[in-house]
Structures are given as C-alpha cells and as structure tokens.
Amino acid sequence: MTRADPALSFEALTMEFPGVRALDQVSFGVRGGSIHALMGENGAGKSTLLKILSGAYHPTAGSLRHGGVSKRFTSTAEALRAGVAVIYQELHLVPEMTVAENLFLGRFPRHLGFLDRGTLRKEAELLLRRVGQDISPDTRVGRLSLAQRQMVEIAKALGRGARTMAFDEPTSSLSARETGRLFEIIRELRDQGTAILYVTHRMEEVYDLCDAATVLRDGKHVVTHEVLTGVTRDALVKSMVGRELTNVYHYRPRPHAPGGLEVRGLFGPGLRVPVTFAVARGEIVGFFGLVGAGRTELLRLLCGVVPPVSGEVRIHGTTLVVDSPRAAICAGLVFCPEDRKKEGIIGVRSVAENINLSARREHLRAGAFIDSGWETRNAATQIERLGVRTASADTLIGLLSGGNQQKAILARWLSEPVRVLVLDEPTRGIDVGAKSEIYGLIHDLAAAGTSVVMVSSELPEVLGIADRVYVMREGLVSAELSRPKATPEAVMRAALPAGAAV
Amino acid sequence: MIFRSVSSSSRLVRIWDSAGMLLVLAGLFLVCSLFVDNFLTVTNLRGLALAVATIGMVACTMMFCLAAGDFDLSVGSIVAFGGVLGATVMNATGSVTLGVAAALVSGALIGFFNGVVVARLGVNALITTLASMQVVRGLGFIVSDGRAVGVRTDAFFALGNTAWLGVPVPVWLTAACFVIFGGLLNQTVFGRDTLAIGGNKEAAHLAGVPVIRVKITLFTLQGLVAAFAGLVLAARMTSGQPNTSQGLELEVISACVLGGVSLSGGVARIGAVIAGVLIMGLVQNAMNLMNIAPFYQYVARGCILLGAVLLDRLKQRG
Ligand SMILES: Nc1ncnc2c1ncn2[C@@H]1O[C@H](COP(=O)(O)OP(=O)(O)OP(=O)(O)O)[C@@H](O)[C@H]1O
Ligand SMILES: [Mg+2]
Numbered sequence: 139m140t141r142a143d144p145a146l147s148f149e150a151l152t153m154e155f156p157g158v159r160a161l162d163q164v165s166f167g168v169r170g171g172s173i174h175a176l177m178g179e180n181g182a183g184k185s186t187l188l189k190i191l192s193g194a195y196h197p198t199a200g201s202l203r204h205g206g207v208s209k210r211f212t213s214t215a216e217a218l219r220a221g222v223a224v225i226y227q228e229l230h231l232v233p234e235m236t237v238a239e240n241l242f243l244g245r246f247p248r249h250l251g252f253l254d255r256g257t258l259r260k261e262a263e264l265l266l267r268r269v270g271q272d273i274s275p276d277t278r279v280g281r282l283s284l285a286q287r288q289m290v291e292i293a294k295a296l297g298r299g300a301r302t303m304a305f306d307e308p309t310s311s312l313s314a315r316e317t318g319r320l321f322e323i324i325r326e327l328r329d330q331g332t333a334i335l336y337v338t339h340r341m342e343e344v345y346d347l348c349d350a351a352t353v354l355r356d357g358k359h360v361v362t363h364e365v366l367t368g369v370t371r372d373a374l375v376k377s378m379v380g381r382e383l384t385n386v387y388h389y390r391p392r393p394h395a396p397g398g399l400e401v402r403g404l405f406g407p408g409l410r411v412p413v414t415f416a417v418a419r420g421e422i423v424g425f426f427g428l429v430g431a432g433r434t435e436l437l438r439l440l441c442g443v444v445p446p447v448s449g450e451v452r453i454h455g456t457t458l459v460v461d462s463p464r465a466a467i468c469a470g471l472v473f474c475p476e477d478r479k480k481e482g483i484i485g486v487r488s489v490a491e492n493i494n495l496s497a498r499r500e501h502l503r504a505g506a507f508i509d510s511g512w513e514t515r516n517a518a519t520q521i522e523r524l525g526v527r528t529a530s531a532d533t534l535i536g537l538l539s540g541g542n543q544q545k546a547i548l549a550r551w552l553s554e555p556v557r558v559l560v561l562d563e564p565t566r567g568i569d570v571g572a573k574s575e576i577y578g579l580i581h582d583l584a585a586a587g588t589s590v591v592m593v594s595s596e597l598p599e600v601l602g603i604a605d606r607v608y609v610m611r612e613g614l615v616s617a618e619l620s621r622p623k624a625t626p627e628a629v630m631r632a633a634l635p636a637g638a639a640v
Numbered sequence: 641m642i643f644r645s646v647s648s649s650s651r652l653v654r655i656w657d658s659a660g661m662l663l664v665l666a667g668l669f670l671v672c673s674l675f676v677d678n679f680l681t682v683t684n685l686r687g688l689a690l691a692v693a694t695i696g697m698v699a700c701t702m703m704f705c706l707a708a709g710d711f712d713l714s715v716g717s718i719v720a721f722g723g724v725l726g727a728t729v730m731n732a733t734g735s736v737t738l739g740v741a742a743a744l745v746s747g748a749l750i751g752f753f754n755g756v757v758v759a760r761l762g763v764n765a766l767i768t769t770l771a772s773m774q775v776v777r778g779l780g781f782i783v784s785d786g787r788a789v790g791v792r793t794d795a796f797f798a799l800g801n802t803a804w805l806g807v808p809v810p811v812w813l814t815a816a817c818f819v820i821f822g823g824l825l826n827q828t829v830f831g832r833d834t835l836a837i838g839g840n841k842e843a844a845h846l847a848g849v850p851v852i853r854v855k856i857t858l859f860t861l862q863g864l865v866a867a868f869a870g871l872v873l874a875a876r877m878t879s880g881q882p883n884t885s886q887g888l889e890l891e892v893i894s895a896c897v898l899g900g901v902s903l904s905g906g907v908a909r910i911g912a913v914i915a916g917v918l919i920m921g922l923v924q925n926a927m928n929l930m931n932i933a934p935f936y937q938y939v940a941r942g943c944i945l946l947g948a949v950l951l952d953r954l955k956q957r958g
Binding site for chain 2: 502
C-alpha cells in the first residue's frame with residue numbers, strides 16, 4: 139500500500155431496504171491519518187453507510203476495502219477484529235457492568251482459567267488514561283455521564299487496536315467542554331494515523347475538526363473534497379440540500395399580546411431558587427444555558443412531568459394545575475422532549491400513529507372512536523409540511539433516519555391547536571435545510587398567537603430565533619436579555635458559573 | 641433516496657405480515673380435512689369450536705395485556721374461581737342473576753387489584769399475577785371446600801349447553817368477544833393507547849396518554865372476561881370446579897404469541913390472535929382424533945409454539 143492509497147474505501151456501495159434505496163452506488167475513500175466528514179440531509183444514508191462499515195448491515199451490492207483488501211464484515215465483532223470501530227449515538231455498553239468489564243467484554247484476561255481481576259484493572263486504567271479520563275475502572279457504566287460513556291466506548295475501540303474509527307453525530311448531546319475534550323482525542327487519534335469518518339450536521343465542526351469531506355444526497359455520492367481550504371460553507375450547504383439557503387432563521391418582528399404563559403415562583407427538583415418568567419402571546423422565548431444549568435428540569439416542572447414543589451402556572455389568564463403532562467396538554471401547553479429515543483418515538487408503531495398520538499383525542503367520534511379519515515389526512519398533511527422522508531405513513535417510525543424521527547415528533551405537536559409550545563432541543567440531529575424550515579414553522583405559529591419556549595444548547599440558534607433570551611446557570615435564571623441586548627458575549631457571561639472569566 | 645415501487649419480495653413480507661397465520665390456519669385445515677378421519681364432520685367441528693371457547697375469550701383480553709407490555713398469569717385461577725363462586729352463590733340464593741353478578745364483580749375486582757399493584761405501585765406484572773394466581777386458586781378451593789360445586793338451577797345451563805342456529809352458545813359468546821375486543825383495539829383511543837404504552841411507556845405518558853388508568857382498566861377487563869369464561873365453562877360442566885383450567889394462562893399466552901402479539905408490547909392484531917387460537921385448537925383436535933397420547937400432545941404443542949416464534953424471528957431478519 140502506498141501512502142496515497144486510502145486506508146478505507148467504499149466502492150459502488152448500494153443498500154436497499156423495502157421501498158427505499160438508502161445508498162446508491164456510493165464510492166469514496168478515507169485516508170489514514172485524516173478526519174473525513176460525512177455530510178448530508180436527514181435520510182441521505184450516512185448512518186446506513188456506518189452500519190455497513192461496522193458489519194451491522196450487509197450491502198445489497200458494492201464493496202468495502204480496508205487496508206487495501208476487499209472486506210465484507212458479517213458482524214460487529216468481526217469488524218472490530220479487523221480494526222474497524224464505529225461509535226454510534228446510542229452507545230453499546232452494558233450499564234450494569236463496571237467500566238473495566240465493559241472495556242474487556244468478550245476477551246477478559248485470564249489466569250489459569252479464572253478471571254484475572256488485577257490485570258483487568260491495570261489494563262483498563264491504561265486505556266482510560268489514553269483517552270484522558272480519570273474515572274475508576276470499577277465504576278458502573280450506568281453511573282457515568284453520556285460524555286464519559288462515549289470516552290469509554292472510544293477506549294474500548296482503542297483497546298482492540300482500531301485503525302479505522304467512525305463517529306455518528308457524537309457531539310449532539312455533549313456540552314461545549316465535553317465536545318472540546320472529544321475533539322482533542324479525535325485529533326490525537328488522527329495524528330497516530332487512524333482513519334476517521336465523522337458524521338455531523340454542524341458546519342462549525344466540519345471546519346474545526348475535519349480535513350476532508352464527502353457529501354451524500356438521496357443515497358448518492360455528490361462530492362468529496364480532499365481538502366477543505368477554499369470550500370465555502372455556502373457551497374457545502376448547497377451540495378447537501380441542492381439549493382441556496384439564505385436567511386436560515388426567518389426572523390421577523392411580530393406583535394405580542396399579553397397573557398400567554400405566566401410562571402410565578404416555580405420550584406422543584408433541579409432548581410436552586412424559584413423561577414418566575416412570562417411569555418406573551420406570539421412571542422418566542424429562548425432558554426440558554428450550559429448542560430446541567432437546569433433548563434430541562436425547569437421544562438419538566440412546567441409541563442407536569444415532575445410535580446413541582448411550589449409555584450403557579452397561568453395560561454391565557456387561567457391557573458393551571460400541572461400534575462401530569464395530560465393536564466398540561468388539555469390546557470394547551472405541549473412539550474416536545476429532548477431525548478427522542480427514550481421519550482419521543484414509539485418505535486414499533488407507524489409514522490402516522492406517532493403523529494396522531496396526542497391530537498386524535500380532539501377528533502373522536504362518539505367520545506371514544508378513532509376518526510380514521512381525519513388521522514390519515516392529518517398524517518399526510520404533517521408529513522408534507524415538515525418534509526418527513528418516509529416510504530409511507532404506515533412505515534414503522536423506528537426505521538426512519540434519526541432526523542426524520544425528530545421531524546415526525548415535532549409533527550405530533552403541530553397537529554393540535556396549542557397555546558404554549560415548549561421545545562427542548564428541537565433541532566437536534568436535523569439537517570440545515572430542515573432546520574430552516576422548522577424555524578419558519580415556529581415563526582408562523584408565533585405569528586398566529588402561540589407562545590413558544592425553546593431550550594437549546596446552540597447559541598446561534600437561540601440568538602437567531604428568539605425575541606427574548608433567558609440565561610440559566612446552576613439551577614437559576616441568571617439573566618433576561620431582549621433581542622438587541624442578547625449578544626453572544628452577554629449571554630455567555632451570564633451562562634458561565636459565577637466567578638469564571640469569559 | 642429513491643422510493644421505488646415496493647419490490648416483490650417486500651410485498652411477500654407484507655402479505656405474510658397481515659395474513660400469515662391465517663394462511664397457516666387454512667393450510668392446516670385443508671391437511672386435516674384430507675388426512676384425518678372424522679375431522680370434517682359437523683359434530684367434530686362443533687366440538688373443536690367449543691374446545692377453544694375458553695381460550696378464545698381470555699385471549700381477547702390477554703392480547704391487551706401483552707400489547708401494553710404486561711402479563712397476566714392469574715387468568716386460569718380466575719376462570720376456576722368464577723365458576724365455583726357463581727355456582728355457590730346460585731345454590732345459596734337460588735338466583736342465576738345473583739350468581740353471575742357475584743362471579744363477574746369478583747373477577748373484575750381481582751383484575752382491578754392486579755392493575756393497581758402493577759400500574760400504580762409499579763410492581764412487576766409477572767410477580768404480581770404469579771401471586772394472585774395462587775391466592776385466587778386458593779380462594780376457589782376455600783369457597784368450594786375443595787370439591788366440585790354442582791349447580792341446582794337448570795336455567796343457568798342455557799349459558800353452556802344450548803345452541804342457536806346450530807352453533808353452541810359458548811361459541812357465539814367467544815365470537816362476540818372477538819368482535820368487541822377487536823373493535824376496541826382498532827377503533828378506539830383505548831386500544832391505540834394500549835399499543836402506545838406497550839411500545840414506549842415514557843413517550844406515551846409525555847404525549848398525554850393516561851398510562852395508569854389504561855393499565856388498570858385492561859387488567860380489570862381481563863379479570864372480568866376470565867370470570868365470565870369461568871361461568872360459561874361451569875354452565876357446560878353443570879358444576880363449578882376449583883381445579884379446572886390449570887395452565888390455561890400459558891395456553892392463552894401461547895395462542896397470542898402464535899397470533900404475532902409481541903411479548904415486549906406495542907404490536908397486536910385481532911385477526912392473527914383468532915388464527916392463533918384456532919391453530920392451537922385445531923392441532924389438539926386432530927391429535928385427539930388420531931389417538932395420540934396426551935404425553936406426546938404436550939411435546940407437539942411446545943414445538944408448535946417454538947416454531948411460530950422462530951418463524952417470526954426469521955421474518956424480522958428479512
Ligand atoms: N432498517 C431499515 N429499514 C428500512 N429503511 C431503513 C432502515 N434503516 C434506514 N432506512 C432508510 O434508509 C434511509 C437512510 O437512512 P440513514 O439512517 O442512513 O440516514 P442518515 O443520513 O443517517 O440521516 P440522519 O441525518 O437523519 O441521521 C432513510 O430513508 C431510512 O428511512
Ligand atoms: Mg443518522
């Protein structure tokens with residue numbers, strides 16, 4: 139193998155699912171010692187490509203070359219043995235086992251046939267040090283944070299001598315600091331000669347981290363940039379979505395009317411002091427804070443998921459007894475949760491069923507019977523409106539790509555007339571084009587009088603769409619900034635822990 | 641990506657999905673008609689239908705329990721208890737109505753209790769109903785003093801031993817259960833909520849599904865229907881028997897699984913469950929006609945269940 143040869147290459151890779159061709163003759167190469175971005179709209183086929191790489195799926199046609207040899211992995215274990223590791227978004231560790239046990243799962247060091255705990259600990263510590271983690275190898279994985287688990291997963295791959303690694307949207311639930319740490323490690327891996335394939339929807343990450351980039355669209359290879367210098371952001375976006383994208387946030391000032399959502403002295407688990415705030419009718423309010431600032435906790439109290447200790451919530455002037463999500467929904471306050479897989483989708487049911495789950499209660503016949511005509515129409519309308527890519531409304535939602543699942547969950551809440559729309563990280567995993575459409579929809583809803591509360595860890599997104607920004611830090615609201623005053627500097631200053639310098 | 645017209649292989653998968661068990665049933669029926677003596681006679685088919693009546697009724701509500709991701713092991717005991725209690729009350733009061741009411745109310749109460757413990761107290765359904773299975777079996781023995789309770793009111797036997805349009809009443813009642821619970825599953829919010837809960841309880845809760853209420857309701861229905869099935873069985877046997885229907889819960893769950901109900905919840909179809917019930921009955925009936933010893937019948941039933949589940953796995957792999 140000469141230096142110029144790619145360490146990993148795909149040759150005319152095609153993958154068909156019933157009714158969908160997820161990959162269509164995709165060919166490109168990834169050099170050793172480089173970080174290669176893989177980009178494309180939701181459903182473009184990125185995760186499918188990674189699953190073929192890891193041996194989880196078998197391609198319909200085409201092949202994979204690794205280290206100059208044509209390979210066809212039949213299982214993840216086989217891919218790992220060949221030095222290929224894929225780090226998925228949903229991590230594959232056993233939460234009940236310790237870090238050390240997870241690291242050596244399936245190949246425990248033995249001494250005279252017995253598990254050699256001493257060696258296990260020592261080797262685990264070595265691996266953890268390589269990813270810069272000082273977690274004890276005896277901690278149970280279930281107690282680690284998501285970022286720490288990701289590091290353990292990377293350490294596990296290193297322990298098996300992975301020479302090629304792929305990451306599927308690894309930063310989507312990490313804090314800024316954790317992301318920084320992850321990048322350091324990925325760069326170290328690159329410098330040691332590892333070939334890295336990196337899937338992301340975030341443009342900044344592509345320019346920050348990656349050396350090369352490949353764009354997929356509708357399962358087809360669009361372009362591979364071997365170097366990114368000179369490739370503009372707009373050009374990349376255009377090759378992804380197939381059109382120019384201007385004014386992503388669609389911001390325009392709207393008239394506000396008082397009496398939307400009023401929250402007084404809301405207090406409960408995860409908050410340090412009672413929180414008071416208001417959102418007028420037609421207003422979009424953003425909540426920004428670093429991970430752990432208490433934003434999600436506040437929303438869960440607001441929407442009746444966790445019973446508050448004290449406080450009052452009024453919607454359009456009426457006091458609401460928030461004791462369950464159901465009560466909140468009945469009062470016109472809906473909550474789109476952050477963790478799509480755990481709290482959003484019902485994977486074994488169809489897209490239509492998932493969309494109609496809540497709103498169908500407003501369209502019953504004789505108080506108990508489903509109006510199937512309305513349900514079919516609503517599902518079709520919403521799929522169209524949000525651009526959900528699915529073979530049909532009857533496809534199981536679990537088979538859609540991550541971003542399309544997210545759109546279907548948003549569609550659930552756009553199916554009913556709402557007074558207050560509460561969104562927790564609504565655009566996580568959604569591609570740039572679809573993001574822009576969703577921002578547009580949020581603005582339309584606000585223009586029609588809905589009060590919108592949006593939590594996001596992405597500062598540009600919050601600043602781009604909100605009329606007003608509340609900043610949270612360590613379980614309290616540390617600042618309230620109107621749109622003109624909400625500069626990145628001001629927001630960050632309020633978001634950082636007291637005493638920390640910007 | 642490209643959405644092509646659905647390819648022929650996936651069309652096969654779809655047909656199998658919606659009608660697979662019905663096809664198996666039709667095939668089995670054809671084979672039995674051709675090769676098993678006395679199978680295709682009115683008397684035998686009537687006997688077959690009667691034999692699956694109890695399983696059929698209970699399978700309707702078991703389908704709901706499984707669809708919600710739960711279990712109910714207490715149904716066999718409730719069937720026995722319902723029959724015994726009904727018979728005892730009828731004998732004591734001389735009133736059929738009172739006997740039937742007592743059995744139904746207590747069945748529903750046992751189910752309600754199961755539901756509260758499972759849904760509100762959060763105890764595992766397997767454990768909860770394993771306990772109530774034994775408690776209720778014991779209650780049946782206590783009420784009857786361990787002996788069969790012969791019913792002295794002839795009017796009660798109409799429920800089990802009469803026929804309408806040539807079809808025995810228990811079979812009509814089972815058919816009615818299929819229609820009612822099929823409708824409940826497919827046409828009502830309650831049915832859809834049940835499936836949503838089984839699919840992802842947390843997501844259903846956040847989407848405004850009254851999870852606890854739905855679960856308690858479906859356990860209560862399960863108790864009610866099991867007690868009703870017990871009454872029908874007692875009417876056929878003209879007595880309430882405390883040790884009847886042992887192991888019924890497993891047969892019912894087997895029939896549901898044969899009918900493609902997912903044990904992890906979220907997936908259930910009434911048509912397939914009916915087919916599952918009939919397949920179980922048909923195989924048993926054919927084995928009886930062929931004079932296969934009961935010992936071997938157990939083995940055969942176990943194999944069929946395993947076969948169905950394996951087939952299902954194969955189908956999922958595609
Ligand atoms: N197991 C499957 N069965 C059927 N269709 C599937 C399956 N897995 C993926 N697909 C389909 O293949 C297409 C590509 O999906 P994939 O998950 O690769 O997209 P993606 O590029 O990762 O998108 P996202 O950015 O939303 O994560 C989608 O249309 C999806 O519905
Ligand atoms: Mg993906």
